[in-house]
Amino acid sequence: MKLKDAMPIYREYRQRLVNQTRDLVKQRDTAKSKFEATGDAAWSNEAATLELSIEATKKEFEENQKILDGLTEQWCAAANAENARALADPETGMAATLSKIMTTVARMCAGDKVPYSDEKKVMEYDSDLYGKAKQAQIMMAAMKEKQKEYESLWKKEGGEYDPEGVADNTTAQGDLPAVPQEETGSGDVGEIVAE
Numbered sequence: 001m002k003l004k005d006a007m008p009i010y011r012e013y014r015q016r017l018v019n020q021t022r023d024l025v026k027q028r029d030t031a032k033s034k035f036e037a038t039g040d041a042a043w044s045n046e047a048a049t050l051e052l053s054i055e056a057t058k059k060e061f062e063e064n065q066k067i068l069d070g071l072t073e074q075w076c077a078a079a080n081a082e083n084a085r086a087l088a089d090p091e092t093g094m095a096a097t098l099s100k101i102m103t104t105v106a107r108m109c110a111g112d113k114v115p116y117s118d119e120k121k122v123m124e125y126d127s128d129l130y131g132k133a134k135q136a137q138i139m140m141a142a143m144k145e146k147q148k149e150y151e152s153l154w155k156k157e158g159g160e161y162d163p164e165g166v167a168d169n170t171t172a173q174g175d176l177p178a179v180p181q182e183e184t185g186s187g188d189v190g191e192i193v194a195e
Contacts, residue, residue, distance in 0.1 A: 003075045004168035006176060010068040013179045017061040024054045064179075071172060079167035086163070100153040101125050108133040111140025112148040121154060 028050035035043035087094045104118045123130040141147050 001172050001176065002168065003071055003078070003170050003172050006172045007068065007071050007075065009179050010064055010071065014061065014064050014068060016182065017057055017064060021054060021057045021061065024050055024057060028054065067176065070174065074170065074173055075167045078170040079163040082163040082166040097121075098125075103153060105129060105133045107148075107150055108137040109140065110148075111137055111142075111144050112150060114150050115152040117154065118150075118152050 028047050031043045031047040031050060034040070035047060090096060100118075101122050104114050104122050107114050108119070108122075119130065119134070122133060
């Protein structure tokens with residue numbers, strides 16, 4: 001099962017357990033107050049039974065939370081691995097991008113024409129650097145007879161990296177226990193099996 005499919009199942013189950021605990025606590029408190037008001041042992045037994053149910057629900061919540069934490073760790077590890085891969089890629093990584101930015105700045109400072117898309121990349125990287133390069137470009141262009149014209153350095157850019165998409169589509173590792181479904185109107189309880 002993919003992480004993007006498994007995580008919502010366990011989050012939804014966590015919320016159901018929270019709601020169930022709230023309901024059980026209300027019922028227990030009501031039973032305690034009725035016992036205190038009437039002294040009827042049946043209410044005391046009801047409160048004790050509800051207390052046991054609360055403890056069982058809390059234990060189930062903690063187990064579910066451990067599974068959800070594990071899935072979240074797997075998701076983060078997959079996203080971080082994809083980020084590391086993106087930064088290290090010789091075609092589109094951080095070093096390649098910085099190299100392209102500095103090449104564009106050098107071309108601008110020489111008074112040559114570069115595509116607006118390349119200028120925009122420099123501007124996004126450092127607006128002060130872009131401003132200085134643009135001033136140098138204008139001054140140097142005035143002194144040249146003919147400006148050299150360059151094509152975009154980013155034209156051959158590799159595929160876009162999507163760390164979140166990679167993490168979402170990573171297969172969940174380990175055994176994922178089945179999550180009970182909510183009761184339907186017929187009283188049946190099914191299970192969602194995480195594969």
